Structures are given as C-alpha cells and as structure tokens.
Amino acid sequence: MSTDEKQTSSAFLPVNTFDLVVFGGTGDLARRKLIPALYHRFCDGQISGDSRIIGTSRSERTDSAYAKQMHKAYKEFSSGNDYDDSQWDEFSNKLKYVGLDVGDKAADWKALGKALSKDKDRVRVFYLAVPPKLFVPICNGLKAAGLVTENARVVLEKPLGTDHASAQATNAGVGAVFDENKIYRIDHYLGKETVQNLLVLRFGNILLEPLWSNRAIDHIEITVAESIGVGGRGAYYDTAGALRDMVQNHLLQLLCLTAMETPASLDADDVRTEKLKVLRALRPITKDVASYVTVRGQYARGKVDDEVMPDYLTDVGVDFSETETFVAIKAHIDNWRWAGVPIYIRTGKRMASRRSEIVIQFKPVPHSVFGPTKLNPNKLVIRLQPDEAVNLWMEIKEPGAGGLRLKTLPLNLSYADNFAVRYPDAYERLLMDVVRGNLSLFMRGDEVEAAWKWVDEIIKSWADSGQRLELYQAGQDGPDESHDMLAKDGNKWV
Numbered sequence: 001m002s003t004d005e006k007q008t009s010s011a012f013l014p015v016n017t018f019d020l021v022v023f024g025g026t027g028d029l030a031r032r033k034l035i036p037a038l039y040h041r042f043c044d045g046q047i048s049g050d051s052r053i054i055g056t057s058r059s060e061r062t063d064s065a066y067a068k069q070m071h072k073a074y075k076e077f078s079s080g081n082d083y084d085d086s087q088w089d090e091f092s093n094k095l096k097y098v099g100l101d102v103g104d105k106a107a108d109w110k111a112l113g114k115a116l117s118k119d120k121d122r123v124r125v126f127y128l129a130v131p132p133k134l135f136v137p138i139c140n141g142l143k144a145a146g147l148v149t150e151n152a153r154v155v156l157e158k159p160l161g162t163d164h165a166s167a168q169a170t171n172a173g174v175g176a177v178f179d180e181n182k183i184y185r186i187d188h189y190l191g192k193e194t195v196q197n198l199l200v201l202r203f204g205n206i207l208l209e210p211l212w213s214n215r216a217i218d219h220i221e222i223t224v225a226e227s228i229g230v231g232g233r234g235a236y237y238d239t240a241g242a243l244r245d246m247v248q249n250h251l252l253q254l255l256c257l258t259a260m261e262t263p264a265s266l267d268a269d270d271v272r273t274e275k276l277k278v279l280r281a282l283r284p285i286t287k288d289v290a291s292y293v294t295v296r297g298q299y300a301r302g303k304v305d306d307e308v309m310p311d312y313l314t315d316v317g318v319d320f321s322e323t324e325t326f327v328a329i330k331a332h333i334d335n336w337r338w339a340g341v342p343i344y345i346r347t348g349k350r351m352a353s354r355r356s357e358i359v360i361q362f363k364p365v366p367h368s369v370f371g372p373t374k375l376n377p378n379k380l381v382i383r384l385q386p387d388e389a390v391n392l393w394m395e396i397k398e399p400g401a402g403g404l405r406l407k408t409l410p411l412n413l414s415y416a417d418n419f420a421v422r423y424p425d426a427y428e429r430l431l432m433d434v435v436r437g438n439l440s441l442f443m444r445g446d447e448v449e450a451a452w453k454w455v456d457e458i459i460k461s462w463a464d465s466g467q468r469l470e471l472y473q474a475g476q477d478g479p480d481e482s483h484d485m486l487a488k489d490g491n492k493w494v
C-alpha cells in the first residue's frame with residue numbers, strides 16, 4: 001500500500017471539562033506515563049476548557065516547580081517522534097500541586113479541597129499512582145474530606161492485591177467509598193491498540209467464529225516476552241515474581257479476550273461478565289499436576305543483543321532468591337468451546353526480544369489429497385508488539401511447472417502497512433475513557449478476585465510440591481523445560 005493510501009489521521013472527540021488528582025504525582029508512573037499521556041491528549045485538542053491536573057505527594061513545591069519537573073520528565077521520556085514542545089506552556093497552566101501525606105492519619109486535606117473547590121459538579125478523577133497499601137486510606141481520606149462528589153471516580157493501579165484475600169480487602173475498602181461503577185482498575189494492556197483489535201478481529205468478522213473452538217483449533221499460545229530485566233523495580237519484583245506481576249493481570253486478560261464468548265454488547269458489564277466466565281472455567285492447577293503443566297524460571301547471566309547482562313540476583317542485589325522471572329503454564333478452560341484445547345501461556349524477563357503475541361494453531365485438514373506432500377496446518381498470529389500485525393498462515397500453490405509444490409505464506413494485515421497514524425500510548429486511551437465514564441477496558445472487582453483465586457492455587461501448589469526454579473541464560477526464551485512441556489504434546493513455541 002502506498003503512503004497516500006494509508007489511513008493518516010484520527011478524529012479525537014473532546015471530553016468534558018474535568019479535574020484529575022494524581023496521588024503519586026511525582027512518581028515514576030506519573031512522570032513517564034500519565035503526564036505525557038495527558039499532554040498528548042491536550043495537543044490533540046481532546047482536553048477542553050479549564051480542566052485541572054493536580055499532582056500530590058508528601059513533599060512541598062509550588063505549581064510552577066511541579067510543572068517544570070513534569071516538563072523535564074516529558075522531555076526525558078518521550079521518544080524522538082513524540083516530542084513536541086510547542087503547546088507545553090499552555091498545557092502547564094493546567095498543572096497544580098498540593099503537598100499531602102496520605103499515610104498520615106492527622107493529614108490536613110483542606111488544601112486539596114481548596115484546589116477542587118471551583119465547579120464541584122464537573123467530572124472528578126482520583127488516580128492512585130501510589131503503593132497499594134495507600135488505596136484504602138486515600139479513599140477514606142477523600143470521603144472524610146467530603147471530596148467524593150456525584151461525578152467522582154477512582155483509578156487503581158496494579159498490583160491489585162498480592163493474593164485473593166488482599167484483593168478482596170482492597171475491593172471492600174475502596175468499595176465502601178466508591179460504587180463499583182466508579183472504580184477503574186487499570187490493566188494498561190487493555191488500552192493497547194492491538195488488544196482492542198482482538199475484539200474487532202473476533203467479533204467484527206464472520207469468518208473466524210465458526211472455527212473458534214475445539215472443532216478447528218488444536219492449541220493456543222500466548223507469549224509476553226520482555227528483553228529488559230527488573231530495572232529499578234527489584235525490591236518490589238522480588239516480592240512478586242512473574243506469576244503475580246504479569247500472569248495474574250496481563251496474560252489472563254489476553255486469555256479472556258481470546259477465549260470469551262461473544263458479549264451481548266460492548267457495554268462494560270457485558271464484556272466483563274464474559275471474561276469472568278472464562279476465569280471461572282480455568283482448570284485449577286493442583287500440586288499433583290503443577291510440575292507437568294507449569295515451569296518456573298529465573299534468568300542467569302547471559303547476552304541480550306550481544307550485550308552481557310548480569311543475573312537476576314545481581315540485578316536485585318541479593319545473594320539468594322527463589323523468585324521466578326519466567327513462567328510457562330499449560331492451561332485448560334473447562335467448557336464446551338475449549339474442552340481439550342491446551343492454552344500455553346508464558347512470560348519472562350531478559351528473554352531474546354520484546355514480543356507479545358497470540359498464536360491460534362489450527363488443526364490439520366482431516367484428509368490430505370496431496371499425497372505425501374507435507375501440509376502445514378493454518379495458523380493465526382496476532383502480534384501485539386512490536387510491529388503490530390495479524391498474519392494468517394495459509395497453504396498456497398507455488399507457481400511454476402514441475403509438479404504441484406505447496407508453500408506456506410501469510411495473509412499479512414500489518415498496522416504499519418495500512419496506517420500512517422501515531423498509535424496513542426495505552427494510558428492516553430484509558431485516561432480519556434475514565435473521564436468519559438467508559439468502564440469497558442477496566443477490570444471489575446470480581447474479575448480481579450477470580451484471577452487471583454486461580455493464581456493463588458498455583459502459588460500454593462508450587463510451595464506444597466517444592467517445584468524447582470529452572471535457570472535460563474539471559475537472551476534465551478526461558479528454560480529448556482518450557483520447550484519440553486510443549487514437546488511432550490508434540491507442539492512447540494512459535
């Protein structure tokens with residue numbers, strides 16, 4: 001497709017005037033993601049009127065010092081293509097700052113109340129980009145200060161608990177202040193363009209649905225691979241591990257969107273109810289089977305892109321750790337559609353490359369009329385990042401004389417080939433959805449709890465069975481045992 005034919009512009013509908021309070025307004029997430037996302041939405045004309053963005057944290061600073069700090073962060077974290085300074089001055093007029101220690105029971109919330117005193121009816125968003133132990137105290141503080149208005153809503157960042165019990169406690173504590181339809185639990189994966197495209201691919205095309213089950217699908221693979229290590233998050237990561245940090249949220253969300261039934265509509269509760277049914281149908285992984293259907297790994301020293309990387313222990317600065325940086329699971333969904341179809345999921349750090357992909361491996365044709373010629377079964381590869389694309393691998397005849405030769409080639413639906421637009425960061429989409437009151441791309445409390453229930457059982461099974469931690473070299477796609485797990489079924493990771 002020529003550049004002229006590509007889709008080159010997107011229309012952005014402005015959202016209503018809002019106040020957004022970012023608790024943790026000086027933190028890494030705010031500096032790297034939230035403020036840049038809001039700036040981009042502003043530049044595209046989506047943030048209208050006199051909307052206000054109020055950062056808070058414990059230290060004191062003026063509005064202008066805060067704006068300067070955020071500008072520096074924007075310059076630092078925006079990629080070359082994204083960086084555009086021209087409207088920053090106008091945007092920075094919206095940035096305010098209030099110092100507040102939300103962990104201090106005697107904290108005075110009056111300054112925040114004052115910053116929010118004008119136009120109390122407008123949409124009011126409280127974004128909690130702080131350690132999760134502060135979620136409930138902040139909600140209680142907001143309520144006591146009379147700041148939870150009719151149009152107020154709260155955004156919770158991951159991790160949403162460390163197990164089922166803590167997730168339940170958070171849901172109960174936050175739910176005592178905000179109704180469920182005012183709680184936005186972020187999984188930023190759901191804001192990615194290609195993840196939303198999954199819904200369109202599945203439910204906007206008639207072709208796939210008749211094949212989307214155990215009748216035609218042999219197995220499914222979901223991979224979320226990172227080439228980076230734990231970075232500056234070592235202290236947190238060592239208490240969490242890949243299962244809690246990635247599988248409980250991102251991978252299970254991808255699995256739900258891949259496997260769920262067609263929702264009655266795209267309304268939040270219709271979609272979320274279908275996802276919940278998938279989570280409830282996941283077969284529990286008990287201690288008797290854990291070693292056959294799960295692999296835990298940790299990266300050792302090795303090379304990524306020809307650069308030598310230290311092992312996990314060095315990265316975290318500890319002498320010993322049993323925390324997994326890689327996990328592979330053979331999951332089953334026990335319902336009519338998916339009975340007998342293994343769903344292999346894996347995620348890891350310091351793997352060969354950064355890659356998120358869903359592979360739908362179809363069954364072979366029931367009978368080949370091509371004699372001994374090898375036929376490769378069809379495969380649908382949905383690449384979420386990088387190089388977003390959908391590839392449907394088909395058998396075709398290789399042109400030319402000399403007998404019937406078959407070739408496996410992809411029907412290629414590449415984003416880059418078809419669209420010349422900038423893909424907004426997931427946070428841009430999600431933040432605007434919060435202001436609009438659209439909950440479709442956010443998790444409901446019962447979804448989060450159901451995901452934890454399944455993950456808790458795996459953690460318990462690992463502990464009860466003393467499941468080994470397998471080492472893999474940095475730059476390898478996980479330990480050999482992960483490949484062996486699929487090989488036993490006659491399959492291999494794509």
Ligand code: NAP
Pocket residue numbers: 023024025026027028029030056057058059100101102103104128129130131132134157158159
């Ligand atoms: P961070 O860099 O450590 O920032 C934490 C923020 O919370 C700072 O602004 C800190 O400011 C503030 N804070 C801490 N205690 C406070 C208190 N008692 N009262 C008021 N403010 C307080 O953490 P982060 O990386 O931004 O992450 C924030 C949350 O988002 C965490 O739950 C994290 O797991 C989650 N998250 C982060 C990312 C990411 O990319 N960074 C991605 C997904 C989820 P002061 O210390 O100055 O008070």
